[in-house]
Amino acid sequence: MFSTGDGFELGGTIGQPDEGTMSGGEFALTGGFWVAGTGVAGGDCDADGTPDASDNCPGAANPTQCDTDVDGVGNHCDPDLNNDNVVGIPDFNTFRACFGSMQGQPNYDPDCDLNCDGAVGIPDFNTLRSFFGRAPGSTCPGP
Secondary structure (H helix, E strand, O other): OOEEEOOEEEOOOOOOOOOOEEEEOOEEEEOOEEEEOOOOOOOOOOOOOOOHHHOOOOOOOOOOOOOOOOOOOOHHHOOOOOOOOOOOHHHHHHHHHHOOOEOOOOOOOOOOOOOOOOEOOHHHHHHHHHHOOOOOOOOOOOO
16 A cells, blocks of 8 residues: 555555556546546546536536537537537527527527526637537547
């Protein structure tokens, strides 16, 4: 044993490569390397407090997990406003009609509010732009 703390113990053999994954507290041992962890069981690659296995947008931090069109893909990575599985001109046109609106205004559409802050603005446009020509959704970056 070479390290303890906060209800976990980590051990191993010095001088031999470590394999697999071991985690506890604020750090995880993955493939022989110590990395800062989130303390979320099962991993949380976007550090939003939701385990990757149940995160509706695992590659982008979205602590509210808002999914206004209830398609299983969180707004933070779902600018596919017509749900045809590609972000394109029809989605841009829908977004353009919402742009500049706030919650409670007639042209506000919660599906256009990609960061779920109650207003459709530049941050939401930047998300739509980053997905243009691609399918919605995200995954954790690979090793």
